[in-house]
Amino acid sequence: MAITSTSLTTREKLARAMAAAARLAQLSTEERNGLLRGMADVIAAQREKILAANRKDLERADVPEAMRDRLLLNSERIARMAQGVREVAALADPVGEVLAEWKRPNGILIRKIRVPLGVVGIIYESRPNVTVDVAALCWKTGNAVVLRGGKEAARTNQQLVELLTGLPGVPEGAAELLDSSTRESAQELMRGRGMVDVLIPRGGAGLIANVVENATVPVIETGAGNCHIYVDESADFEMADRIVINAKTQRPSVCNAAEKLLVHAGIAGEYVPRIVEKLVRAGVEVRGDEAACRLSRQVKAATEGDWLEEYLRLCLAIKVVADVEEAIAHINRYSTKNSEAIVTANEVRARKFLRQVDSATVYWNASTRFTDGGEFGFGAEMGISTQKLHCRGPFALAELTSSKYEIIGTGQVRG
């Protein structure tokens, strides 16, 4: 059984994680899946301990109201956490997959094999289910995980990590929880060159910007989403209504919610008043450019800042554009390259939009809300990458791996 590591320094914890990564990488698929089933069992069995730790976190005076719901665990949420781990255990194992194999004229055989990344670092905020989700995804793929959660969830996270690392067969250091009460632990994680193979920030724009600015270890940038929907001249209005209302209102606080609506000038006179009416009825504050303001009194004037802003609430800005080219140009200038959609019956314009919009996920006649590992059928999600290196868009198990070349010869040397 692994000892609890709260008294260790951050560097010591990173060194333990490196040693654990080497051991986890050598486990078989069945052994790693066994660890995950053990995780699910202990979470379900020790529900009361977890709830008690969570209550202590919630009792702290300085937890803002908005954070309470994200921090709160209850029996149902704990059951869902355990169920999620069981589902990850049942997914196919990407590790060991032969990605390519070929022989060279000199007779050497080259084989490219999928291997774990090694040590995966995560910096996140208040939701304690992330602790369990991320540990499950990392162990599933043979990686050690170093967790730096929010200080609000410190006791809950401590309890969860103690339960997970106490399981039989878990290598010491397989999940290391860093001190959330100081900034130094996050700094050391971000600058743990040679000890951390990837660092993934999960949280708001400030957290992500801080990591990108300060990290010297490789980072996968996640999360921001100033998403656009372009309603083309030849759109089916009912379909457009359905997609716009869903993408804006179904869950406005997430990164794949729509923030901007672009409308073709040829239909703006009819479509803008129609959709503004529906949006306002759904509780959405609507802003817009001059043309949109002229078309509806319920539209307030947007400023330049509106086109860049990710509202993450029931607010939307409308711009009237001359054609699909102007829509594409506006999106490529202002979007965060997460998710954008075109609504049109015109295939030529749809193909142009799909091809030329430089975003991770581009939709034709569907809601931007589908940008999600679960909705893509991955069975899990580690995050949504908004960078182009390593992976782009929703990512899960396969993206927690790297590759390695194994070469077999018969004494070949280079001439």
Added chain:
Amino acid sequence: MAITSTSLTTREKLARAMAAAARLAQLSTEERNGLLRGMADVIAAQREKILAANRKDLERADVPEAMRDRLLLNSERIARMAQGVREVAALADPVGEVLAEWKRPNGILIRKIRVPLGVVGIIYESRPNVTVDVAALCWKTGNAVVLRGGKEAARTNQQLVELLTGLPGVPEGAAELLDSSTRESAQELMRGRGMVDVLIPRGGAGLIANVVENATVPVIETGAGNCHIYVDESADFEMADRIVINAKTQRPSVCNAAEKLLVHAGIAGEYVPRIVEKLVRAGVEVRGDEAACRLSRQVKAATEGDWLEEYLRLCLAIKVVADVEEAIAHINRYSTKNSEAIVTANEVRARKFLRQVDSATVYWNASTRFTDGGEFGFGAEMGISTQKLHCRGPFALAELTSSKYEIIGTGQVRG
């Protein structure tokens, strides 16, 4: 024809590169290959202009002798540069490849497509052929390139970039050369968040460490190679000799040259004196641990620093190990995770070594010198990645791409 951009600021050049990336990404395979054939033609046709610029660089008083050969161009080298570009033009185009495609139960069709990275930044040292190689690889894959070469090669690079960007059909900004006379241009490139999709340092350890330390844009770390060869108890000595001598002496200044030799204790008494004799005859300075020193008077005592050092010259350190497990542990502790080899006739130990050595390329009975895009059959090489994110080991065209999800629906919204 694109105008020369020497009078622009670094930020202006990055903005031009972004605009060019959007245009390059829309070119067809044939159009991009046409640009490369034009590159090859103009390099061959304007040989005298290039040689004249190169002579001016060479005439500068402050070029150290070691750098002169790397900087020097002649007719043969220029012809080889042009030929290299023609070969890249003839390679298969990775852009547009459908990496995966599937339908979800709700009817949306998800297609994952290979797309250009966008803007690729390179910081490199004195070899001007890198300018042409890298521009060819980037344009081939629909990327714009921002080049920050060494100040010794400033005039040669300027002449080359002028010729390339002056070709008909090349979007303005497709290759931007940054000012090599100040550190600021490199700093701005490293911190061009939102403008640079990947930055690749090509050069010595100091250059790479500087980029990793200061960059806020995604980086592919390349190059370091403290490579090991482990000669097992059951090795064929003649094969071991051939591999050790080749890996150490064929080109000692490169990252895949061997720097350390581990020898199984069971054969050390016979093998260490034998290989030391051959190494010394080949002009190699040999260092070693106590056991190796006892076995040959020609071995000087190694210090702890030797096990970490990448000599990049005719020097090698020998350590006697008890078994393959000790060899693996030593390598995973001291190597830079580039290339390592085992020489053995024992398949069980070979498989263990291939699986447990955590390096980008691991060999069984072959020289570490094969770690190279050309030797792998890629037809080109952008570098050798020593990180695990995005790509690992030798990389070329495919690794200069990202992916994008195109999703086609019929009005689906999320429930």
